[in-house]
Amino acid sequence: MTLTAEQRAEIAEQRSTSSTTLRAVAPGMEAHLYTPHEVLDHGLVRVIDYMGDDSAITQAARVSYGRGTRHVTNDEGLIRYLMRHWHSTPFEMCEVKFHVKLPVFVARQWIRHRTANVNEYSARYSILEREFYIPDPEHLAAQSTVNNQGRGELLEGEEAQRVLDLLREDAMRSYDHYEAMLSQDGQKGLARELARMNLPANIYTQWYWKTDLHNLFHFLRLRADAHAQYEIRAYAEVMCGIVKDWVPIAYGAFRDYRMGGANLSAKGVEVIKRRLRGETVTQDDSGMSAGEWREFEALWG
Template identity: 55%
Template sequence: MAKNDELQELLQTKNITKRATVQAIEELLYSPIPVLDHGFIRVVDYMGDDSSIVQAARVSYGRGTKKSLQDKGLINYLMRHRHTTPFEMCDIKFHIKLPIFIARQWIRHRTASVNEYSARYSILSNEFYVPEKANLSPQSTINKQGRSTDTLPSEVADRVLSIIKNDSINCYNHYVEMMNEDESGNVIDENNIGITRELARINLTLNTYTEWYWKINLHNLLHFLALRADPHAQYEIRVYAQAMLDVVKAWVPYAYEAFEEHKMYATSISRKGMEVIRQMIDGKKIDQESSGMSKREWDELMVNLKP
């Protein structure tokens, strides 16, 4: 069955359930949300909603109120005071298509269940990520793992894009040649024997697209998003995180609002940092040297205190 036919069949399937459902997520189910040039995320299943968080938190209290404002207040309290287990009562499963080099960065978050497309069993499609010209930047001189804010000269960017495209195409063609199979698995030359798929794949470039199912609870998802939707995260993983933020907002709006307030746009201040702030409030003059903080700590605090 073709992927589009399978998708249409899933979209037309109607299920009856007694469990909590969220209409906004029901409308998103199975529909791909485009990311990058060939990537996407799509929700394939979920469990729980805002009320599930409240229900879990109130187990120890007995029956609680069902008023939405009080539920919202409780969720804010839980988020603010780092009571994480109620948020673990909600789960979501995504189908994600992403470049291999982003998948390898992503998999460092070891708090999800993952099942990836097998390139030992199947043939990877001839799709690879090519950055937009505007997203090509030199290496940062102050951050060993980040981009500079400078842009590349146009002729340099054109040359880089040409190299990426040509290498990707050449490596994929050699991948097919070594297997002696085309993208559909058909033998190319009946007189030749190809090597196994598990070996041929080692010649593919890291911008080749892979796919996986990724299931995670809400607490760990929010931790992932706090790191990967941050402006300091790599652009290519950040756009996936931003798409997921929109899903979370539709799924658990109260939890999303609490997350934005207490995690996403909040900051953590050390004991020394709090002492500096107290002295500033008292009108005392204090600098990095007298604060007892390292230059990096001091600079980070000053950035956080800027209006």
């Protein structure tokens, strides 16, 4: 990750400044405020602001004016009940704003989560830095033969090196041309909003991304999953660590019921019941398609 001396000084100043407040404060999140967490080769995630904590979730669920006489164990039981039964509104009472620096192709995948407020670095107004995502060799893989949107076996030896060389050469050449088109040395220079079209999808962009906890959990359930693309999963895993420190009870329930749990269709429930009665059930008499049965077996054997 590349941070300038000015950026490091700004972060140090932000972390050294504090103010008193009457609102709920989460000590775990306070430790993360403004601190950049490195992701990939030049990326970062840092918390700019947040609202609420575990108690904000239970307070909203009870619609009370304070903590009352409830114990922590009661709060944990309530949060786990809310998560277990898919109640979303109480989790929407907590919000967080992230500053994220990420490759453009990751951003285009990320932006599909439309339940957030986003403000991205403007390449119409400013000039993008010469920073590109180049994968580590262990993340260079061939196309999967069973999943059209996944990776298969790792590339090795000369083939892996050839791909890495092409990625670096193409990125640098496109940025050289970007600078040449922008240059006003002896020419008018192309407008920034036009020159940017020549840049590759692995160049880094930045944005502020603000969302509530319910929608953040939805993002993390999909993007921190082992089947998610590695590059966006790397960001999601860092964010999981931050959320765990922010709302530990809610995050524990999320890990149990969303990340570690499994959903069953009505047909899947019936198959489990039949198996428990001692029946041998195959795909042919399960009522499931081949794809459904394959996914069912992956979970339940």
